[in-house]
Amino acid sequence: MIEIIGLTKQYGKFTALDHLDLHIGEGTVFGFVGQNGAGKSTTFSILATLLAPTSGTAFVNGYNILKDPKKVREQIGYMPDFFGVYDQLKAEEYLDFYGASYGISVNERKKLIPQLLELVNLTDKRDSYVDLLSRGMKQRLCLARSLIHDPEVLILDEPASGLDPRARIEMREILKELKAMGKTILISSHILPELAEMCDVIGIIDQGKLKAQGSVAEIQEKLQGAKSMMVKVNRNIERAFAFFEDNPDISEIERHEDGASIQFLFKGNAEAQQQLLKACIMQELDLVSFAEIETDLEDVFMEITNGGMES
Amino acid sequence: MKSWLMNPVLNKEFKLRFRSLKSFLGVLFYVLAIGIIVIGMIFVQQLSSMGGVNPEQSRELFMMLSVLQFALIIFITPGLTAGVISSERERQTLNILLTTSQSSSSIIIGKLVSSVAFLLLLIIASLPLYSIVFLYGGISPRELLTVFALNVFTVFVVGSLGVMFSTFIRKTIAAMVTTYGVMLFLVGGTGFLALIATSFTQMSQTGTPTTNILVYLLAMFNTPITLVNLFQPSIGEEIARMSGVSFPLWIAHLISYTFIFITAIVLSVRKLRPKMKAKK
Numbered sequence: 344m345i346e347i348i349g350l351t352k353q354y355g356k357f358t359a360l361d362h363l364d365l366h367i368g369e370g371t372v373f374g375f376v377g378q379n380g381a382g383k384s385t386t387f388s389i390l391a392t393l394l395a396p397t398s399g400t401a402f403v404n405g406y407n408i409l410k411d412p413k414k415v416r417e418q419i420g421y422m423p424d425f426f427g428v429y430d431q432l433k434a435e436e437y438l439d440f441y442g443a444s445y446g447i448s449v450n451e452r453k454k455l456i457p458q459l460l461e462l463v464n465l466t467d468k469r470d471s472y473v474d475l476l477s478r479g480m481k482q483r484l485c486l487a488r489s490l491i492h493d494p495e496v497l498i499l500d501e502p503a504s505g506l507d508p509r510a511r512i513e514m515r516e517i518l519k520e521l522k523a524m525g526k527t528i529l530i531s532s533h534i535l536p537e538l539a540e541m542c543d544v545i546g547i548i549d550q551g552k553l554k555a556q557g558s559v560a561e562i563q564e565k566l567q568g569a570k571s572m573m574v575k576v577n578r579n580i581e582r583a584f585a586f587f588e589d590n591p592d593i594s595e596i597e598r599h600e601d602g603a604s605i606q607f608l609f610k611g612n613a614e615a616q617q618q619l620l621k622a623c624i625m626q627e628l629d630l631v632s633f634a635e636i637e638t639d640l641e642d643v644f645m646e647i648t649n650g651g652m653e654s
Numbered sequence: 655m656k657s658w659l660m661n662p663v664l665n666k667e668f669k670l671r672f673r674s675l676k677s678f679l680g681v682l683f684y685v686l687a688i689g690i691i692v693i694g695m696i697f698v699q700q701l702s703s704m705g706g707v708n709p710e711q712s713r714e715l716f717m718m719l720s721v722l723q724f725a726l727i728i729f730i731t732p733g734l735t736a737g738v739i740s741s742e743r744e745r746q747t748l749n750i751l752l753t754t755s756q757s758s759s760s761i762i763i764g765k766l767v768s769s770v771a772f773l774l775l776l777i778i779a780s781l782p783l784y785s786i787v788f789l790y791g792g793i794s795p796r797e798l799l800t801v802f803a804l805n806v807f808t809v810f811v812v813g814s815l816g817v818m819f820s821t822f823i824r825k826t827i828a829a830m831v832t833t834y835g836v837m838l839f840l841v842g843g844t845g846f847l848a849l850i851a852t853s854f855t856q857m858s859q860t861g862t863p864t865t866n867i868l869v870y871l872l873a874m875f876n877t878p879i880t881l882v883n884l885f886q887p888s889i890g891e892e893i894a895r896m897s898g899v900s901f902p903l904w905i906a907h908l909i910s911y912t913f914i915f916i917t918a919i920v921l922s923v924r925k926l927r928p929k930m931k932a933k934k
């Protein structure tokens with residue numbers, strides 16, 4: 344369980360994180376989405392006790408990162424967005440070193456390492472030098488490493504970035520297994536659809552502030568449950584606007600600058616949509632078109648992170 | 655104590671270093687080089703004095719060897735240690751290491767010991783060669799042990815400075831330059847200043863004998879003076895006379911360098927991880 348309270352990080356005068364509040368329940372897979380520079384890595388670094396916040400704090404399984412950093416480190420497995428590996432070290436030895444760093448006994452390590460290599464499909468690479476592995480393999484090995492002390496919380500900073508599609512899928516499969524093991528997982532990405540499928544909750548961060556948070560279903564509802572619709576009228580736009588505005592299933596209604604189009608979110612199934620169109624005609628609105636417009640997660644993300652100012 | 659021996663960083667670095675053939679070749683060449691120097695010098699001395707090396711010459715040989723090895727230590731140790739933390743930072747392996755539950759002191763000590771271990775191995779491996787000198791007399795076992803102990807001590811003190819600069823300075827190159835700079839000052843700078851201070855003392859010697867405590871303080875921080883003083887106690891006596899301090903110079907050196915060592919280690923341990931407690 345993670346509780347972030349008023350977390351703020353300033354680099355000089357620049358505010359990278361601005362009073363971030365976040366609650367992530369046990370066993371939740373939380374997707375942290377934001378453009379490059381939004382503050383994801385900063386948040387994760389603070390949770391991993393690698394960076395001191397300017398103000399605010401966070402609790403990991405009840406341990407305060409400011410007061411009990413050592414306990415916090417025991418709770419989490421952290422995978423940075425960029426990391427290096429030691430050369431001249433074999434995959435097995437790599438895991439063995441970090442196992443020892445967590446104070447795991449030699450015997451336990453001997454049992455654990457083959458299991459972890461199996462989990463990330465690297466069993467046949469156990470004698471390979473880590474610096475010679477492909478990027479995707481290094482990424483998986485690093486994931487195995489972050490699991491070595493069986494942490495309850497996993498913090499994965501853009502684990503899929505820089506991977507080819509195949510490696511991405513492999514990574515996703517492993518994460519599904521971890522989720523099934525009941526771990527609390529924080530995972531970041533600058534691409535929303537990448538996370539949507541595997542996360543229970545998504546938080547969208549922009550310029551150090553949390554812009555939206557909710558279950559994937561809630562965010563998808565906002566998009567797909569509520570369709571974006573565009574209506575064009577020939578004349579009498581005021582009357583049409585008033586009509587749509589009165590409908591309880593319609594939200595975020597906007598008039599376009601061309602003076603003839605109205606855009607809104609409509610919550611309802613095909614049946615309801617048909618009724619709406621029927622009602623428009625009965626009311627003798629001067630419609631020339633009535634259409635759904637394509638939206639996907641990416642659009643919502645862009646809309647939220649741009650504050651609806653551009654595009 | 656047990657946990658130090660089980661130090662994960664130390665274990666890993668040992669594994670890496672002593673796995674390669676290069677390390678063993680290194681030891682071999684070092685011992686060979688010292689051996690050739692020793693045998694060469696003995697040979698030259700035998701030629702010049704006709705018939706055996708006398709104890710005085712043997713003693714001279716021993717001193718030369720000690721100074722040589724000492725210079726080597728001071729020259730090599732910064733290079734071995736000034737990159738231990740900064741290079742992990744540069745290669746982006748430091749973050750991961752810091753998120754493990756290994757304590758900061760364990761990481762720092764492990765890094766220090768593992769980085770100087772090879773040098774210590776060289777010193778130990780060259781010990782038998784000293785005993786060749788030993789055969790001709792002129793030095794006592796106690797002197798030999800003292801020089802050996804001073805060597806090891808110096809390795810750790812210089813090493814702790816290297817580790818400290820490596821922790822504080824982000825770039826390995828900068829950390830190395832700084833460490834070499836500080837060593838240059840401790841080896842040459844303090845000696846040079848001590849000389850200047852000495853000449854001032856001597857100049858004012860026309861009238862009443864004056865003393866200058868600065869001479870003592872500078873000599874105390876100077877490793878070569880301490881080393882040479884081991885063979886030539888007259889130097890210590892001279893310094894005592896000029897400074898008016900009769901406290902044994904080598905003890906003062908030991909104390910001051912132990913202080914440097916502890917300070918460097920404590921500062922490194924503190925600096926390694928960010929202070930999480932917000933100010934105020």
Ligand SMILES: Nc1ncnc2c1ncn2[C@@H]1O[C@H](COP(=O)(O)OP(=O)(O)O)[C@@H](O)[C@H]1O
Binds near residue numbers: 357380381385
């Ligand atoms: N050490 C630093 N010094 C100054 N600015 C930094 C530093 N680290 C990050 N930043 C800035 O903080 C912001 C957030 O960075 P980051 O958390 O890495 O974003 P993200 O991971 O979401 O891409 C960026 O604008 C970045 O330039």
Ligand SMILES: [Mg+2]
Binds near residue numbers: 380383385501
């Ligand atoms: Mg990032």
